[in-house]
Amino acid sequence: MTYEELFQQISSKKSYLCVGLDTDIRKIPAHLLKTADPVFEFNKQIIDATVDHCVSYKPNVAFYEAQGAKGWESLQKTIEYIPNTHFTIADAKRGDIGNTSGLYARTFFDPASSGLDFDSVTVAPYMGSDSVKPFLEFENKWVILLALTSNTGSSDFQRLNIEGSALYEHVLRTSQTWAGADRIMYVVGATQASEFQKIRSIIPDHFLLVPGVGAQGGNLEEVSRFGMNAHCGLLVNASRSIIYAGNGLDFAEKAKAEALLLQNEMEIYLDKYCK
Numbered sequence: 001m002t003y004e005e006l007f008q009q010i011s012s013k014k015s016y017l018c019v020g021l022d023t024d025i026r027k028i029p030a031h032l033l034k035t036a037d038p039v040f041e042f043n044k045q046i047i048d049a050t051v052d053h054c055v056s057y058k059p060n061v062a063f064y065e066a067q068g069a070k071g072w073e074s075l076q077k078t079i080e081y082i083p084n085t086h087f088t089i090a091d092a093k094r095g096d097i098g099n100t101s102g103l104y105a106r107t108f109f110d111p112a113s114s115g116l117d118f119d120s121v122t123v124a125p126y127m128g129s130d131s132v133k134p135f136l137e138f139e140n141k142w143v144i145l146l147a148l149t150s151n152t153g154s155s156d157f158q159r160l161n162i163e164g165s166a167l168y169e170h171v172l173r174t175s176q177t178w179a180g181a182d183r184i185m186y187v188v189g190a191t192q193a194s195e196f197q198k199i200r201s202i203i204p205d206h207f208l209l210v211p212g213v214g215a216q217g218g219n220l221e222e223v224s225r226f227g228m229n230a231h232c233g234l235l236v237n238a239s240r241s242i243i244y245a246g247n248g249l250d251f252a253e254k255a256k257a258e259a260l261l262l263q264n265e266m267e268i269y270l271d272k273y274c275k
């Protein structure tokens with residue numbers, strides 16, 4: 001999916017919501033455990049319920065890897081099930097020396113090799129340009145670099161002052177020489193709202209993947225006010241607050257209601273701040 005196509009989806013849906021498919025076999029409703037693939041069955045019903053309210057899905061790969069081969073099968077079926085109108089993110093936080101990164105890229109971007117065909121993958125930038133470039137060799141695929149993450153430990157390294165700027169600011173500046181806003185996005189936590197203005201002064205055009213609304217307490221209004229640009233430039237993720245909104249037979253309806261609440265709020269902020 002291109003930058004323009006993503007913006008078109010956001011404009012027509014009036015939503016920049018990314019639903020996080022962090023599907024934990026230990027948390028899914030009991031009645032699904034009888035099915036052949038409970039994780040996929042759960043995801044399928046969550047996708048059916050939320051598809052009109054979001055523009056993106058982000059399975060966190062850890063939740064699937066923890067289930068071994070069966071988990072990979074559930075992940076593959078999930079990705080195949082998501083309509084191609086929706087931007088898909090493999091939240092895998094990969095990155096290694098070049099030849100190894102090349103294989104990570106094939107894992108998520110080359111269906112002939114792995115069966116997976118994501119639009120994007122999250123990548124840790126700290127091994128530098130040669131660890132990120134193999135992902136950028138895949139046409140029409142995106143790299144989402146960790147910039148300023150939502151957790152409290154983000155200040156241990158990412159905010160360290162190096163030659164007058166925080167380390168994460170160096171990540172934003174240097175990585176812009178690797179590819180443009182049509183191929184790179186950045187992870188910035190919703191819990192970091194005070195930094196959004198500075199971030200926008202460094203990268204005015206890039207999309208930001210913003211986790212941390214919902215269970216982590218990030219504020220959607222602040223993120224939108226300080227983070228939005230003329231092409232929206234935001235994909236705001238919520239995982240647990242949507243997919244575990246209910247735990248009974250009506251879990252998908254409860255998830256839909258949560259997604260709709262966020263979408264309604266997003267419609268207001270798009271009118272107000274997308275300029």
Ligand SMILES: O=c1ccn([C@@H]2O[C@H](COP(=O)(O)O)[C@@H](O)[C@H]2O)c(=O)[nH]1
Pocket residue numbers: 020022060091148149150151187188189211212213214215216237238239240241
């Ligand atoms: O800085 C980061 C980077 C990634 N995440 C991931 O996003 C979701 C958030 O889930 P919630 O349930 O909505 O809190 C999860 O997959 C994290 O691993 C993040 O939270 N912060």
